[in-house]
Amino acid sequence: MTQHDLPAMPPKLPERRDAGRHGADVAPSPRAGDSVGGDEKGRFAGSWLRCLSRWNRFRRRQTASFATSVAFHATVLVALALIVEAGRSFSPFDGLTMTPSRPVKLDSVEPVMPRPEQATSWDRIEGQKLAVAREPAEPRLEPTMESPSESLSTARLDPLGLDPDKLLQKADSLAGALDGRRPGRRAQLAADRGGTPESEAAVERGLRWLAAQQHKDGSWTFYHPKDMTRRPYADPGTETSTTAATAMALLPFLGAGQTHVAGEYQETVARGLYYLNNRANMTPHGADLQEGTMYAQGLGAIALCEAYGLTRDETLKGLAARAVEFIVYAQDKNGGGWRYTPGQPGDTTVTGWQLMALKSAEMAGLHV
Numbered sequence: 001m002t003q004h005d006l007p008a009m010p011p012k013l014p015e016r017r018d019a020g021r022h023g024a025d026v027a028p029s030p031r032a033g034d035s036v037g038g039d040e041k042g043r044f045a046g047s048w049l050r051c052l053s054r055w056n057r058f059r060r061r062q063t064a065s066f067a068t069s070v071a072f073h074a075t076v077l078v079a080l081a082l083i084v085e086a087g088r089s090f091s092p093f094d095g096l097t098m099t100p101s102r103p104v105k106l107d108s109v110e111p112v113m114p115r116p117e118q119a120t121s122w123d124r125i126e127g128q129k130l131a132v133a134r135e136p137a138e139p140r141l142e143p144t145m146e147s148p149s150e151s152l153s154t155a156r157l158d159p160l161g162l163d164p165d166k167l168l169q170k171a172d173s174l175a176g177a178l179d180g181r182r183p184g185r186r187a188q189l190a191a192d193r194g195g196t197p198e199s200e201a202a203v204e205r206g207l208r209w210l211a212a213q214q215h216k217d218g219s220w221t222f223y224h225p226k227d228m229t230r231r232p233y234a235d236p237g238t239e240t241s242t243t244a245a246t247a248m249a250l251l252p253f254l255g256a257g258q259t260h261v262a263g264e265y266q267e268t269v270a271r272g273l274y275y276l277n278n279r280a281n282m283t284p285h286g287a288d289l290q291e292g293t294m295y296a297q298g299l300g301a302i303a304l305c306e307a308y309g310l311t312r313d314e315t316l317k318g319l320a321a322r323a324v325e326f327i328v329y330a331q332d333k334n335g336g337g338w339r340y341t342p343g344q345p346g347d348t349t350v351t352g353w354q355l356m357a358l359k360s361a362e363m364a365g366l367h368v
Contacts, residue, residue, distance in 0.1 A: 181257040181310065203256060210249050211268045218271030219279075220249040243279050243289045244296035246272050247303040254306045261311050273307055276300055277319055285342075286326030287319060294330060294338050298353030301327055302360045309364030317366075324361040324368060327354050 190200060214220055222239040239245070250272045253265055260270035280300075281288040289300035304320035307313070330342030331354075337346015338354045362368050 181255065186257050207253060207256060207258070207265060210252060211265055214249070214268060214271065218246070218273075218275035220245040220272070241291040241293055241296045243276060243291045243300050244293065246275055246279075247289075247296065247299035250276075250303045251299075251306070254303065254310065257310075259307060259311050261313065269307070273304070273316070276304065280319060280323070282322070283326070285329035286324070287322035288326055289323055290341075293340055294342070294350050295340075295353060297323070297327060297330065298338075298350070298357045301357035302353070305357065305360035305364045305366065308366075309360070320361065320364065321366050324357060324366060327357055328368075330354075 187200075189195075210220070219242045221242050222237040222245045224236040250269060253259075253263075253269050253272075257263060258265040258269055260266050260273055263269070276289065279289065279291070288297070290297045301320065301323040304316060304323055308316040308320045327338070331338055332343060332346050335346045337348075337351040339345060339347040339350050358368050
């Protein structure tokens with residue numbers, strides 16, 4: 001068949017047999033080329049609608065799965081929290097860990113040693129005259145509340161098995177109570193009660209370390225930032241009360257029988273006592289050594305009373321008495337205790353330090 005043999009028009013489609021059954025003619029088919037653009041747009045729109053529908057179904061499934069997972073895990077966690085292992089006792093210290101500090105080599109520490117040919121003068125250190133508060137021969141501290149016997153008689157001490165009368169029992173003098181701190185007596189007591197050459201050597205190393213930490217003005221501090229300290233520390237500290245740190249550092253020396261008039265560290269002790277004297281704020285209520293906390297007041301009073309009781313140095317007597325007088329003033333007028341600032345309701349730890357200071361004053365012969 002050649003090109004000339006092709007028909008001029010395409011053959012007609014046969015008519016539908018049911019055309020006349022419904023009483024209407026079938027619409028003629030559109031001509032080629034009339035609906036190509038419309039079909040393309042329809043297919044494109046239909047594709048997007050199908051994608052959007054599938055995406056919505058997917059998001060609904062995801063949301064339902066996430067909500068189910070959250071509910072399941074929350075239920076499991078609540079159930080586990082309610083489970084208690086049978087037979088196990090819980091301690092408030094569970095989970096605590098201890099991290100040892102970096103060791104300090106004490107071999108390199110050069111302690112501050114007094115010159116043997118020159119005894120330490122308490123009245124003059126580095127050319128500065130001491131201005132210790134002078135008191136009468138028998139200083140008397142006047143409390144600002146009812147007598148201790150009246151307040152203690154109403155205290156509920158029976159559950160602890162304590163007798164209020166025994167708390168007020170007169171103690172021996174400090175010289176007698178702390179007679180074991182004398183150099184010869186201390187060595188004998190240490191040997192009789194379990195002390196060894198190793199334990200005594202450990203005490204000596206501790207005193208050497210403390211002496212090496214003393215500042216030029218005679219103070220110690222709990223606060224050791226990198227720009228102030230001579231060596232790095234794992235914990236530089238935060239407490240800034242120098243009177244508390246100085247008093248606490250002096251107590252080990254006094255406990256070992258080292259005073260400002262005798263002993264290997266008499267200059268170290270003298271400098272510390274001199275610093276406390278300079279930092280004391282003389283008020284109408286007594287010598288204020290707080291520097292922001294009554295902890296420091298109690299510690300400072302203990303150190304001053306012990307130093308006076310061990311040496312009977314009259315230049316310390318007035319300052320020690322005035323420091324204790326401030327403690328009496330700062331007592332809570334209602335509850336009888338002490339807290340961080342004068343007059344606050346009592347706190348057990350702060351109260352304990354103040355009671356120790358009052359006992360030290362009593363044993364030193366100061367009237368409390």
